[in-house]
Amino acid sequence: MKNKTFHGLKLVVAIFLILHVICPIIALAAHxxxxxxxxxxxxxxxxxxxxxxxxxxxxxxxxxxxxxxxxxxxxxxxxxxxxxxxxxxxxxxxxxxxxxxxxxxxxxxxxxxxxxxxxxxxxxxxxxxxxxxxxxxxxxxxxxxxxxxxxxxxxxxxxxxxxxxxxxxxxxxxxxxxxxxxxxxxxxxxxxxxxxxxxxxxxxxxxxxxxxxxxxxxxxxxxxxxxxxxxxxxxxxxxxxxxxxxxxxxxxxxxxxxxxxxxxxxxxxxxxxxxxxxxxxxxxxxxxxxxxxxxxxxFVKQYPIDFSFTLDNITESMDLGIGGYLLNSLFMGLTTALAGTLVTYYAAYVTARSGKKFSSMAIHLISLVSLSFPGIVLGLSYVLFFQGSFVYGTIVILITVNITHFFASPYLLAYNSLSKFNGNLEDVAYSLGISKMRMLMDVYMPCTRGTVLEMFSYIFVNCMVTISAISFLANFRNMPLALLIPQFDSQSMIEPIAFISILILLINVAAKGVIYFLKLYFVRKEN
Structure with a gap:
């Protein structure tokens, strides 16, 4: 009974991977x-x-x-x-x-x-x-x-x-x-x-x-x-x-x-x-x-005619609704990073600390297979598989496709970190009556805080810059900021493109800085 939650969550991870990795690719081939x-x-x-x-x-x-x-x-x-x-x-x-x-x-x-x-x-x-x-x-x-x-x-x-x-x-x-x-x-x-x-x-x-x-x-x-x-x-x-x-x-x-x-x-x-x-x-x-x-x-008036300083480009960009698209990006990035970190970390825990069971090896293989799917292919696969479903056209599908797209790298980060722990820890915990979920929450996660922060950072930054995986799935209601770049390019609106690029860069630099100081904080706290 103590490990009922563990096995339940393991089943959830397996269903997620089958539904979001295997099924879309099958749908792509079928169409x-x-x-x-x-x-x-x-x-x-x-x-x-x-x-x-x-x-x-x-x-x-x-x-x-x-x-x-x-x-x-x-x-x-x-x-x-x-x-x-x-x-x-x-x-x-x-x-x-x-x-x-x-x-x-x-x-x-x-x-x-x-x-x-x-x-x-x-x-x-x-x-x-x-x-x-x-x-x-x-x-x-x-x-x-x-x-x-x-x-x-x-x-x-x-x-x-x-x-x-x-x-x-x-x-x-x-x-x-x-x-x-x-x-x-x-x-x-x-x-x-x-x-x-x-x-x-x-x-x-x-x-x-x-x-x-x-x-x-x-x-x-x-x-x-x-x-x-x-x-x-x-x-x-x-x-x-x-x-x-x-x-x-x-x-x-x-x-x-x-x-x-x-x-x-x-x-x-x-x-x-x-x-x-x-x-x-x-x-x-x-x-x-x-x-x-x-x-x-x-900050120039009109390229390449007038290079005088102005703030009009930023004002006009905000009037185009960039603020709303920025909120979409931040919500998508933060939600994907949080959910993606939890799913990938738990998947890594299941495969790294559960021995060579068939279910664990299958999850490990599917997790690695996701590494070989380019974003543009994955995005089209999602269109073909989820079209007509209740999540299609919502920001939920953008979050899930990004989790799948960036699944393998944070998964491997966690898998490599968790594999370094002594292989007998689970046996000792079992003899003491400690559940696997208790081991996860009280032992492994506190000892791998740095890895967890790196996983979160990786997913968030990539969500802010990605275009390929979501270009077929986004609409005007949930479109993230990066997708405005090809739209504005087709209209020769270069000043807003420049502002968007700098905005994304600043957000990602700030995110990297926050993660860096959080890691320093935890290191000092442990010492």
Whole structure:
């Protein structure tokens, strides 16, 4: 009887995952017309669209991962100052929607952009160039976060042994550093490729005549309401995500654990540190340019005619109802973060602390499977499955689709934290008559407060910037702030777009700051 609540909640989690992960994907496959498959694949535009998506994703992934590796090296293997600040700066592009990066590039390097007008140099932004630059801006921070922690877990003893054996720095780089980074690099490569391959925000703004599959899918569904053809493209977009998921599972399965006997010692090297400072400074400028442009644009009278200072843009933006859409975003973000944190944490508790039972392993697998579904595919799946239900058209469906969309990452955070506890704790609790729910509330949650806060932060920030998963589901009554960007772009209303982008950035920075100080508070309280 003591564990009745535990098993009841476990059943609720299982039903949630089946209803919101498995069923929508089945609905997506069921709505595909066999006749439309041959029509889409044999069409003259399919081949070029597939190639455009592949080549832009491949080039972006190579550039993004290489830059992220360089930045991670600068932060972890040099003596530059304020490393924590640099790490925060490098992740700032994640705090605004991807479509905003495309708009920022247009304002800077478009045919009538600041840089183009100032220098007379036209970089021919629209097409592959713009997609690669814009996609790199928002995907590089993700790769940076995946790679930077790996440097912190290298054992310096191995490098000392290499010095004794007479291995040069180049040989040590190849034999030790790159060997340690091989698996994280593979994971980062496929993660970035999948995100770029399925994004329509940047290509929609700066793609020009270079049509990609996600943009085609977006226009078919939003513009023509052709769910069958949209579903076909959705299944195609799933392919790299599924491949990435399988490779990542194989990659984790072959990992080896090691014990750090000596932290990495960074020796003095003036040339290296100067090079690192230059790299960080250049990256700072590149990251800041779109944000600074948005700030300027929010306070000028009329771009590009009149650059005099004014607050009219903010007033006009508020008159357009931005305040109401902001409230929608905040409500959606906070509710999703709260509910999502509870569901993902409990799912992780069930799978990490219940042994290798079939039900627990099934929940674990479905939780990981959700990682392989791109937002745009998941959004269309929800339309097909929930259309006509009582939640369709309400903010509830936006909350649930976001929980599903962002389920895997916070789940893995909690799963990894809970797996570190002694495996015998449950046996001891059972012998003392302590229920599993009591263990969860009194032992595990207090000991993993930092993880819980990170889970909440991750879900909230992503809810504020996401567009892909909710673009097919939102309406004028529940539309969040980020979805106004593509609408205003189609009407060439660039000043409100700039203000919205800055507003989202400020909210996410504030949220990150609150989480940071809460974590500090709990650490001091425990000490």
């Amino acid at each position: 595909i017309s066999i006749g439309d498959i041959s029509e889409v694949i044999s069409s003259a535009q399919f081949g070029p669209m597939l190639w455009n998506s592949f080549i832009s994703s491949l080039v972006t992934t190579i550039v993004s991962v290489c830059l992220a590796l360089l930045l991670a090296w600068c932060v972890n293997r040099t003596r530059i100052r304020h490393k924590g600040v640099w790490s925060v700066i490098f992740t700032l592009p994640m705090l605004i929607p991807s479509i905003s990066h495309g708009m920022g590039l247009t304002l800077l390097f478009g045919d009538n952009g600041f840089f183009t007008n100032l220098t007379g140099i036209n970089i021919h932004l629209y097409g592959l160039t713009g997609i690669v630059i814009g996609a790199t801006l928002y995907s590089c921070p993700m790769a940076f976060l995946m790679l930077t922690d790996i440097f912190q877990y290298e054992d310096f003893t191995v490098y000392e042994i290499a010095d004794v054996l007479g291995l040069s720095k180049k040989q040590q780089l190849q034999a030790i550093t790159l060997s340690n980074l091989k698996k994280p690099l593979i994971s980062a490569f496929f993660a970035v490729f999948t995100v770029v391959f399925t994004d329509y925000g940047v290509p929609l703004i700066v793609g020009g005549k270079m049509m990609t599959l996600p943009v085609y899918m977006y226009r078919e569904v939003i513009g023509l309401l052709d769910y069958s053809k949209g579903g076909i493209i959705g299944v195609i977009l799933l392919i790299p995500a599924v491949i990435a998921f399988i490779i990542d599972l194989m990659n984790k399965g072959t990992g080896t654990s090691s014990t750090i006997t000596k932290p990495y010692v960074i020796r003095k090297n003036k040339k290296r540190d100067i090079f690192a400072r230059i790299v960080c400074a250049v990256t700072l400028v590149l990251i800041s340019l779109p944000i600074v442009t948005f700030i300027i644009l929010s």
